[in-house]
Amino acid sequence: MAGLVERARDGQPRAVARLISLVENDSPVLREVAALLARGGGGAHRERVDGAAQVVGLTGSPGVGKSTSTNALVAALRAAGKRVGVLAVDPSSPFSGGALLGDRVRMQDHATDDGVFIRSMASRGQLGGLSAAVPQALRVLDAAGCDVVLVETVGVGQAEVEIASLADTTVLVVAPGFGDGIQAAKAGIIEIADVFVVNKADRDGADQVVRELRHMQSLGGRHSAAGAWRPPIVKTVAARGEGVDDVLAAIEKHRGWLAEHGELDRRRQARAAAEIEAITLGTVKLRFTSVHGSAALDDAAGRVVAGETDPYTAADELVAAL
Amino acid sequence: MAGLVERARDGQPRAVARLISLVENDSPVLREVAALLARGGGGAHRERVDGAAQVVGLTGSPGVGKSTSTNALVAALRAAGKRVGVLAVDPSSPFSGGALLGDRVRMQDHATDDGVFIRSMASRGQLGGLSAAVPQALRVLDAAGCDVVLVETVGVGQAEVEIASLADTTVLVVAPGFGDGIQAAKAGIIEIADVFVVNKADRDGADQVVRELRHMQSLGGRHSAAGAWRPPIVKTVAARGEGVDDVLAAIEKHRGWLAEHGELDRRRQARAAAEIEAITLGTVKLRFTSVHGSAALDDAAGRVVAGETDPYTAADELVAAL
Numbered sequence: 001m002a003g004l005v006e007r008a009r010d011g012q013p014r015a016v017a018r019l020i021s022l023v024e025n026d027s028p029v030l031r032e033v034a035a036l037l038a039r040g041g042g043g044a045h046r047e048r049v050d051g052a053a054q055v056v057g058l059t060g061s062p063g064v065g066k067s068t069s070t071n072a073l074v075a076a077l078r079a080a081g082k083r084v085g086v087l088a089v090d091p092s093s094p095f096s097g098g099a100l101l102g103d104r105v106r107m108q109d110h111a112t113d114d115g116v117f118i119r120s121m122a123s124r125g126q127l128g129g130l131s132a133a134v135p136q137a138l139r140v141l142d143a144a145g146c147d148v149v150l151v152e153t154v155g156v157g158q159a160e161v162e163i164a165s166l167a168d169t170t171v172l173v174v175a176p177g178f179g180d181g182i183q184a185a186k187a188g189i190i191e192i193a194d195v196f197v198v199n200k201a202d203r204d205g206a207d208q209v210v211r212e213l214r215h216m217q218s219l220g221g222r223h224s225a226a227g228a229w230r231p232p233i234v235k236t237v238a239a240r241g242e243g244v245d246d247v248l249a250a251i252e253k254h255r256g257w258l259a260e261h262g263e264l265d266r267r268r269q270a271r272a273a274a275e276i277e278a279i280t281l282g283t284v285k286l287r288f289t290s291v292h293g294s295a296a297l298d299d300a301a302g303r304v305v306a307g308e309t310d311p312y313t314a315a316d317e318l319v320a321a322l
Numbered sequence: 323m324a325g326l327v328e329r330a331r332d333g334q335p336r337a338v339a340r341l342i343s344l345v346e347n348d349s350p351v352l353r354e355v356a357a358l359l360a361r362g363g364g365g366a367h368r369e370r371v372d373g374a375a376q377v378v379g380l381t382g383s384p385g386v387g388k389s390t391s392t393n394a395l396v397a398a399l400r401a402a403g404k405r406v407g408v409l410a411v412d413p414s415s416p417f418s419g420g421a422l423l424g425d426r427v428r429m430q431d432h433a434t435d436d437g438v439f440i441r442s443m444a445s446r447g448q449l450g451g452l453s454a455a456v457p458q459a460l461r462v463l464d465a466a467g468c469d470v471v472l473v474e475t476v477g478v479g480q481a482e483v484e485i486a487s488l489a490d491t492t493v494l495v496v497a498p499g500f501g502d503g504i505q506a507a508k509a510g511i512i513e514i515a516d517v518f519v520v521n522k523a524d525r526d527g528a529d530q531v532v533r534e535l536r537h538m539q540s541l542g543g544r545h546s547a548a549g550a551w552r553p554p555i556v557k558t559v560a561a562r563g564e565g566v567d568d569v570l571a572a573i574e575k576h577r578g579w580l581a582e583h584g585e586l587d588r589r590r591q592a593r594a595a596a597e598i599e600a601i602t603l604g605t606v607k608l609r610f611t612s613v614h615g616s617a618a619l620d621d622a623a624g625r626v627v628a629g630e631t632d633p634y635t636a637a638d639e640l641v642a643a644l
Contacts, residue, residue, distance in 0.1 A: 031634045038632035051627070062383060132633070177499075265627070272633065273623035277610075279637035284606050288599075301595035305373070305587070310360035311454070311594065312353045315601035 001029055005036040008144050011083070013114055016144045020119050023136045030136070037139050051268065053085070053142040056251055057167030058152045059160050064175035065199040069238040069247075070152045074116060076244045077148055085141035085149035088120040089134060089163055117141055131278035134166055135271050164192055166271050168264060169254045171195045171247070174213070176205030190216055194231050195250045201235035201243065210235065229257050288318070296321075323351055327358040330466050333405070335436055338466045342441050345458045352458070359461050373590065375407070375464035378573055379489030380474045381482050386497035387521040390560040391569075392474045396438060398566045399470055407463035407471035410442040411456060411485055439463055453600035456488055457593050486514055488593050490586060491576045493517045493569070496535070498527030512538055516553050517572045523557035523565065532557065551579050610640070618643075 007015035022030055056073075060066050070086060077084045121133060134151065141149045151167055153160040164170045172193035177200075190213075198209050213233050232250045236243030258264040300314040329337035344352055378395075382388050392408060399406045443455060456473065463471045473489055475482040486492045494515035499522075512535075520531050535555050554572045558565030580586040622636040 031632075034632035034634050038626070038629055051629075135633070268627050269620070269623050272626040273619050275633045276622050276626065276636045276640065277619060279633055280610065280640050281603060281607060283637060283641050285603060288602065297595050297599060298591070300598050301591050304360070304594040304598065305590050307360050307373075310353075310356035311457070311597045311601055312356050314598045315605060318598065318602050319605050 001032045002036060005033060005143070008140060011114070011145045013117060016117050016140060017119065019140045020121070020137050023133050023140065024121050026133075034136065034139075037143055051142060053138070053146045054148045054169070054251075054255055055138055055167045056148060056150050057164040057170040058150060058173060059164045059170065060173035060175075060197075062154065064173050065238050066152055066154075066173050069171075069173050069197060069199055069236065069244075070150055072236075072238045072241050072244045073150060073247065075241070076248055078113065078115060080248075082147040083115045083145050085117045085138075085144070085146035086119070087134065087137055087141070087149060087151045088118070088154075089130060089151060090120065090154045117144060117146065130163060131166075132275050132282060134163055135275040138166075138271075161192060162274075166274065168258060168267055169194045169251050171197055171251065173197045173199050174209055175200040176203045176209050194229060194254050195247065196231055196233040197243075197247055198233060198235045199238050202237050206235060227261075229254065323354045324358060327355060327465070330462060333436070333467045335439060338439050338462060339441065341462045342443070342459050345455050345462065346443050348455075356458065356461075359465055373464060375460070375468045376470045376491070376573075376577060377460055377489045378470060378472050379486040379492040380472060380495060381486045381492065382495035382497075382519075384476065386495050387560050388474055388476075388495050391493075391495050391519060391521055391558065391566075392472055394558075394560045394563050394566040395472060395569065397563070398570055400435065400437060402570075404469040405437045405467050407439045407460075407466070407468035408441070409456065409459055409463070409471060409473045410440075410476075411452060411473060412442065412476045439466060439468065452485060453488075454597050454604065456485055457597040460488075460593075483514060484596075488596065490580060490589055491516045491573050493519055493573070495519045495521050496531055497522040498525045498531050516551060516576045517569065518553055518555040519565075519569055520555060520557045521560050524559050528557060549583075551576065 004015050004018060008019050019033060021027075022033055027033075058066050058070055058073075067088075070088075074084050074086060119137065121130070121137060138149055138151075151163065153163050170192050172190070172195070174196065175198065196213050198206055198213070200206065210233055217230070232253075234243055234246045234250050236247060238244065255264070258267065296318065300309075300318060303309045304311050304314055326337050326340060330341050341355060343349075344355060349355075380388050380392055380395075389410075392410075396406050396408060441459065443452070443459060460471055460473075473485065475485050492514050494512070494517070496518065497520065518535050520528055520535070522528065532555055539552070554575075556565055556568045556572050558569060560566065577586070580589065618640065622631075622640060625631045626633050626636055
């Protein structure tokens with residue numbers, strides 16, 4: 001393991017891929033890997049300190065062009081000489097394992113560039129789920145010398161909000177014709193977005209979307225306080241690369257604001273706390289299963305269905321037996 | 323509490339609303355309510371047995387017309403003399419509390435009909451989250467004599483898949499122009515849908531959506547086994563009520579299939595198991611917080627950020643102290 005971690009620190013793509021697979025599959029050696037990564041240290045990017053990677057979350061409704069935006073951002077970051085990691089996270093795929101994301105096909109522009117690491121992750125079986133797995137994968141990509149890691153999520157559900165909230169900067173991508181304004185507000189994503197991107201801005205309705213976003217911002221929330229960050233609204237046509245540099249500039253500006261206000265540390269602290277909590281609950285869940293087996297839960301469920309007990313009493317009995 | 327539960331069993335809207343509020347707010351009296359509900363018993367609908375309510379989940383991307391479909395289904399069910407409950411669940415709204423759902427406005431056609439109970443629920447602070455709260459709310463609506471409860475979710479994320487999986491029958495609503503085929507497949511929702519509804523079927527592209535769904539079905543999955551349920555695809559224009567009776571017929575047919583194959587019991591059993599597990603983990607989480615306080619977690623997170631420890635070791639220490 002120590003050798004593998006060293007090779008990942010040297011930025012060797014296969015070692016990085018291997019480590020992220022260990023994270024995704026919740027491998028038993030993951031504890032050892034985590035300990036080795038925590039120890040910090042060298043590699044080919046010795047001038048860097050661990051934790052230097054900037055984490056940018058991209059989220060938005062299906063179809064608005066998140067993948068295209070990610071692709072365009074990677075190209076722009078590479079042009080600026082940055083090493084880039086991409087984590088395409090599909091929290092809503094308990095069944096298909098995220099295979100449909102097809103990132104390797106989608107991102108083939110960058111497939112042969114060893115300054116880009118691309119991985120998709122689904123939500124299969126990890127101890128602590130994606131709340132634990134994503135921070136760990138971020139740590140691997142950070143150790144591998146990535147300057148920026150883009151975390152792209154599918155959809156706009158609760159899980160996406162949680163993952164987006166793990167980022168230093170969260171970018172919400174919207175597009176005309178997706179009813180995104182009100183829908184994003186429903187999803188609570190409006191409230192965690194640091195940068196709004198109105199993609200497909202060459203289409204009818206783009207200005208309307210911008211107006212809706214402005215209106216929602218004017219309704220207040222956390223951005224209305226004095227000194228608060230007011231999320232900029234950037235128009236792009238990601239498929240043609242238009243406006244992408246403006247997005248990067250907005251992200252950079254936000255990073256400056258974060259650093260200036262001590263928010264960068266606060267967000268990293270919150271990310272670690274979420275990770276530890278997720279692992280803790282995952283551990284308890286594992287213990288629950290190993291103590292009770294699924295039979296005890298089935299039995300309790302049967303008694304609830306039959307009206308012999310209520311779910312609280314059943315849960316109390318199971319907890320008491322832990 | 324006993325009086326309140328009795329009034330809910332008599333179908334009094336205010337008592338039902340009050341009980342669901344207790345569920346949503348994770349009230350301390352909830353255990354007592356759950357025990358009273360589990361005890362079963364009379365009310366104005368004494369001929370019914372508890373657990374008779376048919377639970378139908380409606381899910382799909384924002385904008386496809388889920389709310390309109392729900393509204394049309396309620397009207398059709400009322401015309402057939404059924405008592406109907408509607409739970410509009412917004413799992414992705416940790417911040418805005420679901421207020422933007424605006425159900426009371428949206429569903430005002432049925433606001434004065436005392437055979438319809440309408441409630442929206444967001445994911446605030448319940449012990450065990452929506453996985454526990456939704457089954458409890460279903461139990462209240464069941465006790466109140468609802469023949470059918472429609473559970474409508476916002477969006478197509480992991481949480482929506484989980485909630486949809488609590489239903490007896492899950493209806494996936496799609497519409498032309500939403501790229502729904504591939505997106506729903508990404509979300510794993512294709513695999514849990516029992517009935518597909520192609521809404522806005524008067525628009526261009528509706529037949530294309532039907533073909534895409536057929537193609538996905540032909541790719542196999544759980545529906546390809548002999549004797550398996552093959553989800554029908556129903557075209558609707560919900561805004562004009564077209565095709566809504568066909569949707570009800572498909573739901574009814576699926577219920578027959580469930581009963582015939584012992585699946586109805588299996589799904590109810592699974593719902594109760596999910597509920598108990600959610601309450602159990604919620605209890606552990608509460609205990610975790612009360613034992614450690616947030617300071618211990620913050621401290622651990624700080625040490626992880628500083629590279630002094632790794633998240634697994636930190637989690638182990640916290641679990642050991644429980």
